Amino acid sequence: MKPSPSAAAQAFADVIAAAKASVVQIHTGGRGIGAGVIWRSDAARSEIITNAHVVAGAARRNGAGLRVVTADNCIIPARVLAGDPQLDLALLGIDMGGLPAAKIGDSTRLRVGELVFAIGNPWGQASVVTSGIISGLDSMTMRGMGRTAPYIRSDVLLAPGNSGGPLLDATGAVIGINAMIFGGDLSVAIPSHIVAEWIAGGNWL
Amino acid sequence: MDANMLNALSNQMADAVERIAKSLVMVNGRPRQPATGIAYAGDFVLTADHVLEREDNLTVQTHDNRVLGAQIVGRDASTDLAVLRVQGLSVPVAAAAAEARVGQIALAVGRPSPDGVMASLGIVSKIGGPVRMGRSSATLERYIQTDATPYPGFSGGALVDATGAAFGLLTTGFGRGAAIVIPMDVALKVAGTLTKQGYVKRGYLGIVSQQVKLSPAQRSDAQEYGLLVVRVEENSPAEKGGLLIGDILLAIEGQPINDADDLIAALQGDRVGKPVAVRVSRGGVAQTLTVVVGQKS
Numbered sequence: 001m002k003p004s005p006s007a008a009a010q011a012f013a014d015v016i017a018a019a020k021a022s023v024v025q026i027h028t029g030g031r032g033i034g035a036g037v038i039w040r041s042d043a044a045r046s047e048i049i050t051n052a053h054v055v056a057g058a059a060r061r062n063g064a065g066l067r068v069v070t071a072d073n074c075i076i077p078a079r080v081l082a083g084d085p086q087l088d089l090a091l092l093g094i095d096m097g098g099l100p101a102a103k104i105g106d107s108t109r110l111r112v113g114e115l116v117f118a119i120g121n122p123w124g125q126a127s128v129v130t131s132g133i134i135s136g137l138d139s140m141t142m143r144g145m146g147r148t149a150p151y152i153r154s155d156v157l158l159a160p161g162n163s164g165g166p167l168l169d170a171t172g173a174v175i176g177i178n179a180m181i182f183g184g185d186l187s188v189a190i191p192s193h194i195v196a197e198w199i200a201g202g203n204w205l
Numbered sequence: 206m207d208a209n210m211l212n213a214l215s216n217q218m219a220d221a222v223e224r225i226a227k228s229l230v231m232v233n234g235r236p237r238q239p240a241t242g243i244a245y246a247g248d249f250v251l252t253a254d255h256v257l258e259r260e261d262n263l264t265v266q267t268h269d270n271r272v273l274g275a276q277i278v279g280r281d282a283s284t285d286l287a288v289l290r291v292q293g294l295s296v297p298v299a300a301a302a303a304e305a306r307v308g309q310i311a312l313a314v315g316r317p318s319p320d321g322v323m324a325s326l327g328i329v330s331k332i333g334g335p336v337r338m339g340r341s342s343a344t345l346e347r348y349i350q351t352d353a354t355p356y357p358g359f360s361g362g363a364l365v366d367a368t369g370a371a372f373g374l375l376t377t378g379f380g381r382g383a384a385i386v387i388p389m390d391v392a393l394k395v396a397g398t399l400t401k402q403g404y405v406k407r408g409y410l411g412i413v414s415q416q417v418k419l420s421p422a423q424r425s426d427a428q429e430y431g432l433l434v435v436r437v438e439e440n441s442p443a444e445k446g447g448l449l450i451g452d453i454l455l456a457i458e459g460q461p462i463n464d465a466d467d468l469i470a471a472l473q474g475d476r477v478g479k480p481v482a483v484r485v486s487r488g489g490v491a492q493t494l495t496v497v498v499g500q501k502s
Contacts, residue, residue: 008210011210114219132326133218133324136324155326169215170211170214
């Protein structure tokens with residue numbers, strides 16, 4: 001099959017439309033909003049992953065004012081189940097089930113040059129999609145876990161409001177959680193396998 | 206099937222990065238941020254001139270983490286190109302892409318650290334040229350602009366197509382942090398000259414001139430403009446050849462000279478050190494002088 005630009009564009013639109021359903025806005029009662037990813041969901045509850053810095057203010061108020069807004073605009077109160085400021089990850093719980101959990105990709109096998117895209121709320125604009133490639137795979141010390149792990153660097157344009165949102169591969173699977181945003185053209189995401197390890201090893205409230 | 210196609214595109218871009226990555230070396234030639242170089246033939250590496258802040262103790266680091274000493278074979282500040290020789294380099298040389306077209310997918314790839322290559326995505330934004338480089342007499346016959354991000358240390362790196370073949374060498378050395386890509390064929394031409402003689406020969410006459418419209422009497426054929434000589438440098442090739450202030454330069458070796466770019470083009474490379482026929486209009490009368498083209502340092 002010879003790829004044509006219009007077919008690629010259509011494929012892009014389809015993958016993004018499917019992935020958007022698993023991305024939420026995080027409102028903290030203060031100014032600005034963050035993004036989050038529906039990590040798992042059963043009949044009654046769902047868990048959402050985001051950055052610890054997104055919910056830091058709300059966590060200090062015992063979660064008062066913390067709300068999640070789903071892709072279909074349901075507004076649900078949320079509580080912080082766990083947080084790790086060093087990894088910059090937080091897990092939120094909501095009492096709403098049956099939500100579309102994100103497809104989680106294998107972030108141990110990434111390659112520089114892979115197509116990626118991000119969904120988030122840059123500068124408070126809801127559900128904005130930006131794209132680019134994996135620019136580099138850098139080994140950084142993950143202080144919270146006492147070992148090193150690769151961080152994903154990308155040239156995807158991100159802004160405050162993308163924090164906690166997903167970095168997705170060409171199939172729409174989550175390969176990272178956007179964390180540090182250096183402004184403009186170099187963004188850093190926490191690989192999804194690190195997120196999964198952190199969730200698996202946590203002591204939930 | 207649609208998602209597969211997107212995945213195939215993604216894999217192809219990663220393959221492209223992997224392919225060029227083996228030909229890219231990290232170049233240690235300045236105190237802080239290392240830069241990149243492209244292996245293009247045998248032991249030779251093409252890099253940006255401005256990233257070589259010293260001439261000794263240069264090293265490169267290959268994709269398989271070998272650190273090797275490098276010597277400058279030649280360098281040319283005006284095109285911002287330099288050729289290094291690296292004994293025992295033994296890495297695959299970069300493939301050259303077909304001529305770039307505006308809109309093509311392009312990846313900027315560099316090796317700014319020992320951690321592996323970095324890449325950014327964009328398209329071929331513009332193909333321009335010929336352009337004079339700064340105030341020098343060097344011209345770049347063609348250049349490429351891209352919207353792919355040039356990360357720190359990408360100078361000397363490659364802009365590649367979706368197969369990993371190099372459109373050209375990327376540099377931010379021409380100011381304002383903007384990336385300019387010197388097309389591979391243009392860069393290799395300069396590299397050829399640099400490996401032969403260590404520098405690029407650029408001819409000069411030693412005149413200051415300005416463009417003037419020719420009167421019907423001075424005009425021949427379709428030529429509309431000439432260059433009025435307003436100054437002749439002392440002991441210059443022009444003075445020795447008998448050029449005078451007030452002469453209007455019309456042609457060199459039969460090539461019409463309409464503007465300064467024509468003059469520069471007429472003085473390139475192999476004409477240096479050789480006598481050329483310079484046709485001028487002096488007091489309304491055309492005459493031909495012989496000038497030996499000088500070497501500009």
